[in-house]
Amino acid sequence: MTGIFYGIGVGPGDPELLTMKAIKTLEKVDVIIAPKTEKKDGSVALSIASPYLKPAVEIVYQVFPMVTHFEQSPQSWQKNKEEILNLLNQGKNVAFLTLGDPMFYSTYIYVHRLLKNEAVPIKTIPGVPAFCAIAGRLEYPLVEGNDIISVIPATADAEKIKKVLAVSDNVVVMKVYKNFDEIVTELKKKKLADNAVMVSRCGLPDEECIYDIAQVKQVPNYLSTILARRSK
Incomplete structure (x- = not known):
């Protein structure tokens, strides 16, 4: 059998x-x-x-x-x-x-x-995705009311990312070890950076949480995710 x-x-x-x-x-x-x-x-x-x-x-x-x-x-x-x-x-x-x-x-x-x-x-x-675990860990609402949320891989085409950021109220950015500086720049332009947080290795002993993502100078860990929402 x-x-x-x-x-x-x-x-x-x-x-x-x-x-x-x-x-x-x-x-x-x-x-x-x-x-x-x-x-x-x-x-x-x-x-x-x-x-x-x-x-x-x-x-x-x-x-x-x-x-x-x-x-x-x-x-x-x-x-x-x-x-x-x-x-x-x-x-x-x-x-x-x-x-x-x-x-x-x-x-x-x-x-x-x-x-x-x-x-x-x-x-x-099924299992718990990292962004859901991060949201619960930090008491960070992912969406509420009629908010639109987008899940974006940082490895995607740059123009496509810009278009998605322009129409989203909240975003989850995955794979941020790629194109990190460019992603932060676009989040700033779309007024999504002020309410952003990046968590690396969520739930693991060396978990790291960074609220001021613009101050990150090194390439983030592979297991890093950004949650962001537009400033009202």
């Missing part, structure tokens, strides 16, 4: 933010797929989930290229896909860990696409 493939969102950093469904699944799966980058050892997602793993669980690290579209590096993705399928065909239940939510700017989305046409059952378990 083929095992079940689970995509599990572990939230932004605090292990207590995992859902009960995620915890119950982690406690019973046979294999954990821990995505990592080529440049760093270990997995942040795995460290978050570690309190809930059974002692005998098998840990498999997989490296995924940092690309915009997974089709750009088919060999690496295909190798990871075959490794997952081999585990599932052995009857093992496999959990793929992802920061935040599995369907939100996640590597899991591409893995899901690779597996959905295979004869394997897939279950996706």
